[in-house]
Amino acid sequence: MKILIIGPSWVGDMVMSQSLYRTLKANNPAASIDVMAPDWCRPILSRMPEVSNVIAMPIGHGALQLGLRRQLGKELKQTGYDQAIVLPGSLKSALVPWFADIAKRTGWLGEMRYGLLNDYRKLDKAAFPLMVERYVALAFDKAEMTSAQALPQPLLYPALQVDSESSQAACQALGLNQQRPTLAICPGAEFGPAKRWPHYHYAAAVSQLIEKGWQVWIFGSGKDQPVGDEIIAALPEQHREHCVNLAGKTQLEQAVDLMASCKAAITNDSGLMHVAAAVGLPLVALYGPSSPDFTPPLTHQAKVLRLIDGYLKVRKGDGEQGYHQSLIDITPQMALDALDELLAGQSCAS
Structure with a gap:
C-alpha cells in the first residue's frame, strides 16, 4: 500500500505526526509512506524510519496558489498512491490529493472539505482531546474511531532516530x-x-x-x-x-x-x-x-x-x-x- 501524507507546517506538529506513521507501519509493515511538507521539515522527517520519501511543498504557509497545487497534484497522479491522509485542517491542504485523483482521501472535515476528502471524519473535540489522538485515529476505519478510547494502547509515541x-x-x-x-x-x-x-x-x-x-x-x-x-x-x-x-x-x-x-x-x-x-x-x-x-x-x-x-x-x-x-x-x-x-x-x- 502506498500512502501520501500531507504534513503539518510546525516543528512540534511534525514531530507528533510520527505517531501516525508508526501506527500505519504497525498496521501494515509493507506500507510505503511519503510525506509532503515544507522543505525545512526534511531534517525531522529524515530521522523517522517509517517515512520512505519527503516531497517538498513549495507553497508557503497560508498561500493558495491554486495553479501550482493543481500542477503538483497532476505530477503526483502518476505515482500510484492508494490513499492520502491530510493532517492540516485547511481547505487548501486537501487540494493536492484531490488534483492527484487519489482514490481514498482521509482527514478531519476541517474547513468544509466535502468532496475534496471522501473519507472525512467529523471531529468531536471532547472525544479526541489530544492532537496526537486525532492524528493516530486517521490510521483506522472511521467506523471504529468513535473516541480516543477506541485507539490501541499504548499509543506509539514519536521516536526520532539519531546515530x-x-x-x-x-x-x-x-x-x-x-x-x-x-x-x-x-x-x-x-x-x-x-x-x-x-x-x-x-x-x-x-x-x-x-x-x-x-x-x-x-x-x-x-x-x-x-x-x-x-x-x-x-x-x-x-x-x-x-x-x-x-x-x-x-x-x-x-x-x-x-x-x-x-x-x-x-x-x-x-x-x-x-x-x-x-x-x-x-x-x-x-x-x-x-x-x-x-x-x-x-x-x-x-x-x-x-x-x-x-x-x-x-x-x-x-x-x-x-x-x-x-x-x-x-x-x-x-x-x-x-x-x-x-x-x-x-x-x-x-
Whole structure:
C-alpha cells in the first residue's frame, strides 16, 4: 500500500505526526509512506524510519496558489498512491490529493472539505482531546474511531532516530565538548514572552546545575538568541563558560542531533520541547497560558509544571517584561526538584 501524507507546517506538529506513521507501519509493515511538507521539515522527517520519501511543498504557509497545487497534484497522479491522509485542517491542504485523483482521501472535515476528502471524519473535540489522538485515529476505519478510547494502547509515541556519529559530528562542527553532563534548555516560544519561563528563572536553575558539575546548551532559532544571551548574562561570571548559546547557530538537523546527546532538558511549551521528548530526554516542561491538555510532551519521561487551569489566548503576559504571572510563579527550585525526580526515576529503572 502506498500512502501520501500531507504534513503539518510546525516543528512540534511534525514531530507528533510520527505517531501516525508508526501506527500505519504497525498496521501494515509493507506500507510505503511519503510525506509532503515544507522543505525545512526534511531534517525531522529524515530521522523517522517509517517515512520512505519527503516531497517538498513549495507553497508557503497560508498561500493558495491554486495553479501550482493543481500542477503538483497532476505530477503526483502518476505515482500510484492508494490513499492520502491530510493532517492540516485547511481547505487548501486537501487540494493536492484531490488534483492527484487519489482514490481514498482521509482527514478531519476541517474547513468544509466535502468532496475534496471522501473519507472525512467529523471531529468531536471532547472525544479526541489530544492532537496526537486525532492524528493516530486517521490510521483506522472511521467506523471504529468513535473516541480516543477506541485507539490501541499504548499509543506509539514519536521516536526520532539519531546515530551517535551524527551527534559527534555536530559537536565537532560547533566546537562543543561533552566533558560534563549536558542539560538542554529551550527558553524561546513561538508567540513571545507570555509562553516563556522568565530568563532569570532559567539563569537561577542553570547556575545551580553548573555548580553541581553540569554544562548547559541553549537551543532555539535566531529570534531566541537574545533571550539566550540574557540567561548567560544573568549567570555568575564563573559559570558562563559552561553555558553555550546555540540559538540561531545551528541548522535544525544539528539541533536534533545535539539534543539527542544531552542528558535532560528544561523547556517551555515549544516545538523543540517535542523534539526533546522524541529523542528520549527526561524533560521538565513549563506551561503558562498554553495548555498541556492538547499537545503535551509525548514521552513517559516528562514532568509538566503548570499552576493554572484552562487555556488563555494571550500574546503578552501580565507580569514584568511581558512574562505571564503563572510562569513567573513557577520557581527555579520547582523545576530543579522535578528534574531531580525524573533523573532519580531513570536511575532506578536502570
